[in-house]
Amino acid sequence: MSVPLGIRIAFAGGRESVARMALMAVGAAVGVALLLFTLTAMPVLQRHIDRLAWHRTTEASRPTAPDPALWLAVTDRYAGRDVIRVHVAALGPRPPVPPGVARLPGPGEVVVSPALGELMRTVPDDQLRNRFPGQVIGTIGPDGLIAPAELVGIVGRTPRELHATHGALEIRGIEQPGKRISLAGFYRVLISLVAVLIVGPVVVFVAMVTRVGAARREQRFTAIRLAGATRLQTAALAATETAAAVIAGTLLGWLGFLAARTVVATTSRWGMASRSSSKTSRRRSGRCCWCWSRCRCWPWRPPS
Amino acid sequence: MSGATPLLTGRGLHKSFGPTPALRGMDLSVDAGEVLAVMGPSGSGKSTLLHCLAGILAPDSGEVTLDGRRVDQLPDRERSRLRRTEFGFVFQFGQLVPELPMLENVALPLLLGGKGRRAAVAAAEEWLPRLGLDGLGHRLPGELAGGQGQRAAIARALIAGPRLVFADEPTGSLDSVAADEVMELLVTTAKDERIGIVVVTHEPRVAAYADRRVTMRDGRVVQPAAVP
Numbered sequence: 001m002s003v004p005l006g007i008r009i010a011f012a013g014g015r016e017s018v019a020r021m022a023l024m025a026v027g028a029a030v031g032v033a034l035l036l037f038t039l040t041a042m043p044v045l046q047r048h049i050d051r052l053a054w055h056r057t058t059e060a061s062r063p064t065a066p067d068p069a070l071w072l073a074v075t076d077r078y079a080g081r082d083v084i085r086v087h088v089a090a091l092g093p094r095p096p097v098p099p100g101v102a103r104l105p106g107p108g109e110v111v112v113s114p115a116l117g118e119l120m121r122t123v124p125d126d127q128l129r130n131r132f133p134g135q136v137i138g139t140i141g142p143d144g145l146i147a148p149a150e151l152v153g154i155v156g157r158t159p160r161e162l163h164a165t166h167g168a169l170e171i172r173g174i175e176q177p178g179k180r181i182s183l184a185g186f187y188r189v190l191i192s193l194v195a196v197l198i199v200g201p202v203v204v205f206v207a208m209v210t211r212v213g214a215a216r217r218e219q220r221f222t223a224i225r226l227a228g229a230t231r232l233q234t235a236a237l238a239a240t241e242t243a244a245a246v247i248a249g250t251l252l253g254w255l256g257f258l259a260a261r262t263v264v265a266t267t268s269r270w271g272m273a274s275r276s277s278s279k280t281s282r283r284r285s286g287r288c289c290w291c292w293s294r295c296r297c298w299p300w301r302p303p304s
Numbered sequence: 305m306s307g308a309t310p311l312l313t314g315r316g317l318h319k320s321f322g323p324t325p326a327l328r329g330m331d332l333s334v335d336a337g338e339v340l341a342v343m344g345p346s347g348s349g350k351s352t353l354l355h356c357l358a359g360i361l362a363p364d365s366g367e368v369t370l371d372g373r374r375v376d377q378l379p380d381r382e383r384s385r386l387r388r389t390e391f392g393f394v395f396q397f398g399q400l401v402p403e404l405p406m407l408e409n410v411a412l413p414l415l416l417g418g419k420g421r422r423a424a425v426a427a428a429e430e431w432l433p434r435l436g437l438d439g440l441g442h443r444l445p446g447e448l449a450g451g452q453g454q455r456a457a458i459a460r461a462l463i464a465g466p467r468l469v470f471a472d473e474p475t476g477s478l479d480s481v482a483a484d485e486v487m488e489l490l491v492t493t494a495k496d497e498r499i500g501i502v503v504v505t506h507e508p509r510v511a512a513y514a515d516r517r518v519t520m521r522d523g524r525v526v527q528p529a530a531v532p
Contacts, residue, residue: 005415009403017403216402223399226360227412227460228388231380 006240009220016216021245023209028249029256031202036257038194042186050177051146054098055084057175064173067092069104070162071171078128083116084152085131087168089159096174098154100144105156110134112153113145309372311336311500312468314357317366319349319523326352327363328523336467339491339501341514349523350504351472357502358391358470359383388413392461392469392499394490396476399457400445406456407432407441413464431459435489451482458490462497469494471503475510487513 010021057071070089075082088095088104095104101111110132112120117139120129132153140152162168221234229237310333317330326349334340334357342350355361357368359375368376375386392413393399400409407428408415414424432438435455445453454474461469474490475483491513494501503514511517519527 004421008408009401219399220401220403223401223409224412224416225384226387226393226395226399227416228384228464229416230384233384233416 003236003240006237007244009237010241010244020209021248024206024242024245025249025252027202027206027209028246029253030205031199032250032253033256033260034198034202035194036254037261038190038198040261042190048146051099051143053175053177054144055175057096057098057171057173059169059171061171061173061175063096064176065096066094068170068172069095070157070159070168072162072165072168076131078119078123078151081151083128083131084150086152086154087157087162087165088154089157089162091159091170096171098140098144098174100141101138101154105134105137105154107156107158107161108134109137109156110153111138111140112136113140113150115149116151116153119151310334311338311371312357312502313369314353314363315367315369317353317356317363317368319352319356319361319363326523327356327366330356330366330520330523330525332357332518332525334468334500334502337495337498337500338516339494339503339514341511341517342502342504342520343506343508343511343517344520344526345506348520350506350520352523353520354470354472354502354504358393359386388417389464390467392464392466394454394457394461394469394471394474396473397453400453400460402445405442405444406437406448409445410441410456410459410463412460417464427463428459431463434493435459449482450478451486454478454482454486455489458486458493462493462499465497466499468500468502471501473505474503475505475507480509483507483510 010017055073057073068091070087070091072087073084074087075084077083086098090104090106097104105111112132117136120132120136123129132155134155140154142148145152217238221238224237225234313333315331317327317332318325319327328349330349330353332340332342332353342353344350352361356363356376359368359378363376366376367374370386370390375383378386387393400406401412404412407425410428410431411421411424414427415421419427429441432441435458437452437455437459440448440452440456445456448456454477457474458469461471469490471490475486478486487510490501490503493499501514503510505511518525
């Protein structure tokens, strides 16, 4: 009896009740959505790092194919965005192949990310297309992209061309994802932060919304107790009322998360250069735009 | 008071709120079907007495018995059952659930007792004409006049067939005409159903409806008086 009566009371109070329920639901929805985004942040970052691995290919990368290849990765900019260009030349019939492509492009062939292909079609050839000489024979699949918006292309060359190019490396394998990030310690910190910074304010918000109708709520439960409700029945009525808002809010938050994550995924620049420095200054400094130090995690180091 | 065993008895009731004593050894009994008025100035302990007798508050000491059985020590579940089946309540502001239409408010004790919604509402509908509330069953408490709200509270107090109704300043928020109507209805209907009433009031015109009056001051009875 208590649950149907609780639902009826929760929604039968006219605009005030509906507004209070709606605010509580919004509070719960915001909390759920933020929590889901927070909890998915690390797995997403891990996935980005995994997809980033092939960009770290060097002559020291472990062999992944029987035959070697020549490899020269450079990064430049177009309209403020990083454009990654990898020149490759197979040194045998079975060279290493980066993720997201079926085979290494041969001389005069190019594979590009969908975003780069689209961009090349919309701007004059002498601004971008001419940086990728050859015929575009395909696109790089999601496994080879950090994000859908990534601008990356693989240009097939002859071995002779690349042997003559300063900085080209002879590789025997494509760099593979390394050890996974240890999440245990991170989650301990994360949960504390989430509790304090995200869930805390949401709980305060929901509590404040609940207090808006506190007087009426008290009147309601006094009346119900007087009419003979046990403490358990009264608690069930109160819980039903709150649960209705929280369930609706959780559903709303989940749907919001599902809708927003697509937007976040397509606009995320994680793992991509986000600092507004020029190609030349970066190359001159030899700093990685991922960790901004002189490291080997990104192929922007100046050729020695 | 008749010579028969009282329906409800309070003996040696003490109740304090922090350092402030509200009841200081109250003794009171109510016979079946009797209308008892408890009078006294504000702060004399009238409402506290009513709450202790009705099992809403537990006295610090003393005992309350219904048909000779202790009720002040009953667990919450049993006291709730008493409030639902043996007692009815009419308070100053009706104590109706603002979100429920009047019909469901009247039916509430039956709904809480486990009766099906249809049967409970049907039982409530039978009470409306008797209290002059015909056609108002679907209105929310906020849409009712003060006297109508109190009549709905009376219907709710009587619907489960209680043996005793506790009324705490039932006409306190009404004008004199509506107050007379409400008291007339409460007393007449209770007499018809042989239901006793304990009415707490400081208004002599309300107390005039009672079979017996007691006057309280500082948590004690100072003037028991039988109504001729």
